[in-house]
Amino acid sequence: METDILIIGAGPAGIFTALELLNRGYKGKITIAEKGVAIENRACPKAKTGRCVGCKNCHITTGFSGAGAFSDGKLSLSSEVGGDFPELVGHETAQELISYTDKIYLSFGADTKVEGVSDSEKIKEIRRRAIRANLKLVDCPIRHLGTEKAQEIYLAIENRLKECGVQLLFSADALDIVMENGVCKGALCRIGGKEERIDAEIVIVATGRRGAGWLEEICRKHGVKHEAGIVDVGVRVEVRNEVMEDVNNILYESKLIGYPKPFKNKVRTFCQNPGGFVSQENYDNGLAVVNGHSYKEKKSANTNLAILCSHHFKDPFDRPLEYAKKVGELTNMLGAGRILVQRLGDIRDGKRSWQDDLMRSNVKPTLTDAVAGDITSAMPYRTMVSILNFIEEADTVVPGFASEETLLYSPELKFYSNRVSMDNDLKTSVKNLYCLGDSSGWTRGLMMASVMGVYMARKII
Numbered sequence: 001m002e003t004d005i006l007i008i009g010a011g012p013a014g015i016f017t018a019l020e021l022l023n024r025g026y027k028g029k030i031t032i033a034e035k036g037v038a039i040e041n042r043a044c045p046k047a048k049t050g051r052c053v054g055c056k057n058c059h060i061t062t063g064f065s066g067a068g069a070f071s072d073g074k075l076s077l078s079s080e081v082g083g084d085f086p087e088l089v090g091h092e093t094a095q096e097l098i099s100y101t102d103k104i105y106l107s108f109g110a111d112t113k114v115e116g117v118s119d120s121e122k123i124k125e126i127r128r129r130a131i132r133a134n135l136k137l138v139d140c141p142i143r144h145l146g147t148e149k150a151q152e153i154y155l156a157i158e159n160r161l162k163e164c165g166v167q168l169l170f171s172a173d174a175l176d177i178v179m180e181n182g183v184c185k186g187a188l189c190r191i192g193g194k195e196e197r198i199d200a201e202i203v204i205v206a207t208g209r210r211g212a213g214w215l216e217e218i219c220r221k222h223g224v225k226h227e228a229g230i231v232d233v234g235v236r237v238e239v240r241n242e243v244m245e246d247v248n249n250i251l252y253e254s255k256l257i258g259y260p261k262p263f264k265n266k267v268r269t270f271c272q273n274p275g276g277f278v279s280q281e282n283y284d285n286g287l288a289v290v291n292g293h294s295y296k297e298k299k300s301a302n303t304n305l306a307i308l309c310s311h312h313f314k315d316p317f318d319r320p321l322e323y324a325k326k327v328g329e330l331t332n333m334l335g336a337g338r339i340l341v342q343r344l345g346d347i348r349d350g351k352r353s354w355q356d357d358l359m360r361s362n363v364k365p366t367l368t369d370a371v372a373g374d375i376t377s378a379m380p381y382r383t384m385v386s387i388l389n390f391i392e393e394a395d396t397v398v399p400g401f402a403s404e405e406t407l408l409y410s411p412e413l414k415f416y417s418n419r420v421s422m423d424n425d426l427k428t429s430v431k432n433l434y435c436l437g438d439s440s441g442w443t444r445g446l447m448m449a450s451v452m453g454v455y456m457a458r459k460i461i
Helices: 012-023 066-070 085-089 091-107 120-132 147-163 209-222 241-250 320-334 344-348 355-360 381-397 446-460
Strands: 002-008 030-033 074-076 136-138 142-144 167-169 172-180 183-191 194-205 226-228 230-240 255-258 267-273 277-282 288-293 302-312 340-343 407-414 418-420 433-435
Touching: 002 012, 002 183, 012 030, 012 091, 012 147, 012 446, 030 183, 030 194, 066 147, 066 209, 074 446, 085 091, 085 446, 091 446, 120 136, 120 241, 120 381, 147 167, 172 194, 172 209, 194 209, 209 320, 209 418, 230 241, 230 288, 230 320, 230 381, 241 302, 255 381, 267 288, 267 381, 288 302, 288 320, 302 320, 302 381, 302 407, 320 407, 340 344, 340 355, 344 407
Parallel strands: 002 030, 002 194, 030 167, 194 433, 288 407
Antiparallel strands: 074 142, 136 255, 172 183, 183 194, 226 418, 230 302, 230 407, 255 267, 267 302, 277 288, 340 407
């Protein structure tokens, strides 16, 4: 098989590369090889079974639009949020790209309302409370797509790509890139049980968090320059909506950053879902991790958000992804392959939680098949202490956040630690090979990954 541009991965970075190429009048052949299926064929069996059944390819994390289709669908409209891509191209350029990319989302039906910009005086008051707690508040404008609306938007984008002649190869599992004399010439994929070589003038790897480990192995095997970046290990916290009411109404998403004692690791909140639902995602080898969804119409009585502790390892250790996976595997072992949940009060008391405890609480778990247990038996000491101290600090900003009944789910892991070395033209150390999105280590989230795809397309043109 031959093509001009081969994009491995149909997440936001890959999609927006193809979309912008078309918008700029590119006439060459574009092929996208995606491990999962078309968005209209993506469906999590849990909706019927009531629990995760461990699909070989998780429909939550693979398929057209990647994890974006089943995420809460938040577009962060500030260059201060979403990873380090602005450091590569400059914050002014990144902000211009965000504004441009936002218009594309709007053209496909995104909600015109922007959250978190309406009441500057109340935002100032929240910031004052954060300062008192030694935390930094990043108030970022948010365009909330919603989990169900995000799927509609990405379906419209998928149809546009098809109509414009982009070749979409689904259930195409990338095995390796093809190298000849130090130049990337294509990729080897398994399609329909058969291995097939796809030759291309340009190869773009945009495999998302799900494919971060695969890309790291590709970099090691073929000498693509990269460095071990930061890995985030944490929990997903769930509280009643009443506790988060002010922050939800004023900011929609409160992005708090702190460096709690004694270790002073960076700890931050991420992916806040007012009225949302805690969810499970499955990665390779059945690794179950926790996430959160927020729908436009369907609402729960709770708000959930991630609290992530960043770890930046130094020589001689250079496999942070493997470290995070081991933490996840140990937690999964304690939960018999399912997500663990524990009340904050039980952690303070040094005991595990029981299902009866959860049923008596004001905060009822929205992830109904989570297993009550003891997450501290699996979480590294440094990580757990940092998170607990951060929660106490956050209680100054959001009174009631550190309640006895607050729920902590584990493991919440973010697989974007392998940072591929590249210049501001996105050129890697291997000719004709480019790496984009969360798997490249330069972005975190829908908007910045989409922006990096737009920038890639412009560089190709």
